[in-house]
Amino acid sequence: MQSEHASGQSTRGVLRIDNTLKITIIMAGYGEGGLEKHVVELANGLMRHKKEGVQVCVIADPMYGVRFAQDITFMPFVFSGSRRNPIALFQLWRTIRQTRPNLVHAHGNKAASMIGSLLPLLKVHSVATLHSRKKNVRMFRAFERVIAVSKVSTLNLEHPGIRIVYNGIAPSDDHSQASDGAWHNAPRGKRVIAVGRLVPVKGFDILIEAWSKIDAYLLILGEGFERPRLESLIADRGLTDRVRLAGHQHDVLPYVRSADLMVISSRYEGCPYVLIEALQQNLPVASTRVGVMPELLPAQALYDVEDPSALASTIQYALTDLDAFKTTFEAAFTHASTQLTLDNMLERTLSIYKELF
Missing domain, CATH: 3.40.50.2000 (Glycogen Phosphorylase B;)
Known part of the structure; x- marks a missing residue:
């Protein structure tokens, strides 16, 4: 041979x-x-x-x-x-x-x-x-x-x-959800989750900057060396009541299931597992136009890297009518459940x- x-x-x-x-x-x-x-x-x-x-x-x-x-x-x-x-x-x-x-x-x-x-x-x-x-x-x-x-x-x-x-x-057969307390009792329709290491490539600094314009609660799951800087950004912008760094979680699915929207703010990516987890749970995702995202997500869910204004506009658009935004994900949800x-x-x-x- x-x-x-x-x-x-x-x-x-x-x-x-x-x-x-x-x-x-x-x-x-x-x-x-x-x-x-x-x-x-x-x-x-x-x-x-x-x-x-x-x-x-x-x-x-x-x-x-x-x-x-x-x-x-x-x-x-x-x-x-x-x-x-x-x-x-x-x-x-x-x-x-x-x-x-x-x-x-x-x-x-x-x-x-x-x-x-x-x-x-x-x-x-x-x-x-x-x-x-x-x-x-x-x-x-x-x-x-x-x-x-x-x-x-x-x-x-x-x-x-x-x-x-x-x-x-x-696919997971565990259907548990994070408690309302994890979300500081934020109402449904205003719960946004982000997941990743607290490092520059994940773009959480841009996400926090954009959050000044967003009337919703943001839960960031992950740990990393940028935590002190991100904590300072949250405090400096007066967002401590709406943005929480929740640390590393061994199982993110309970948080995914209790969220209304996921946001991926990365400066670059490949094919992130958190994206697949969200889509398999029928959770819509707003993301930077990087990695596999343009191949899997609808165009209205994407925004450019390093653009906090576009990020804020995309999230506001999604949260204004979540049902309508979710409808655009039907193909993505089906693809995730059958192919990913x-x-x-x-x-x-x-x-x-x-x-x-």
């Missing part, structure tokens, strides 16, 4: 013995965002196909080991150093060789950069996932297939093997793996 990398490098010698698909997934991150959630759910979900000969190994920072299913082989690896460090690259090559894969799947730019440089030595089939739009994506050219979580993520990448696979989540599912994400990813054999 023989195939060619996009770069023209041969993968002679790659064999599937006894129809076993041995996948080694590499994640070089340290965060608590969508990339990490994606890798955990992908790896655990792939193990449902164990009876079909699928074996999964994950190489990631030791902190993530407890999140993977027991039948997944977890290989701890510290990725804190430079992606070009020859000692780290040698150690990573040796760790991958120990897993004896016939396919490697790298997630994110750092993992793709390190694995891409090792592919000529590994002689295995290769897939990399691009989780958001990046300026520098040349490290993805070495891989046979590139999975992107949105069409816009691929705009800076020319590659013959690009495949779009939206993130997906498993964990099962669909797993099947699409498996089909891409199987293209290589």
Whole structure:
């Protein structure tokens, strides 16, 4: 069996013995965002196909080991150093060789950069996932297939093997809702939720600036180093009675179910899980025109980045007649419930793996 990398490098010698698909997934991150959630759910979900000969190994920072299913082989690896460090690259090559894969799947730019440089030595089939739009994506050219979580993520990448696979989540059978107390007893019709790490890319500073013009209650779920700055912005603009930083919540669905609108104010995104969670709960979303949002949301729900006036106008428009605004989401709600599912994400990813054999 023989195939060619996009770069023209041969993968002679790659064999599937006894129809076993041995996948080694590499994640070089340290965060608590969508990339990490994606890798955990992908790896655990792939193990449902164990009876079909699928074996999964994950190489990631030791902190993530407890999140993977027991039948997944977890290989701890510290990725804190430079992606070009020859000692780290040698150690990573040796760790991958120990897993004896016939396919490697790298997630994110750092993992793709390190694995891409090792592919000529590994002689295995290769897939990399691009989780958001990046300026520098040349490290993805070495891989046979590139999975992107949105069409816009691929705009800076020319590659013959690009495949779009939206993130997906498993529907929840828990129908609990956050209490009115979590919303400071704000009335229905005026409850707006935002979810994300308190970091600049999420644009919560712009959201707070816009809130001076909005007669509604905003609950921001998340934690991060920008908390002191955001707290100061809320106080300086006299919004302490209408804007609350509620901290990190392990389960955001009760808050989603008790909200009237979600707002995504990010400066850039890929395919955020909070968007899918909202749409699967039939919660309309107002968002910056970034990432997957123009592909999934109606035009009237989108506004430009760094434009607090447009943000305020979009939210005011939505809250003025929520029923009418929600009607424009019928296609988005249907698409989320039928296509943006964990099962669909797993099947699409498996089909891409199987293209290589």
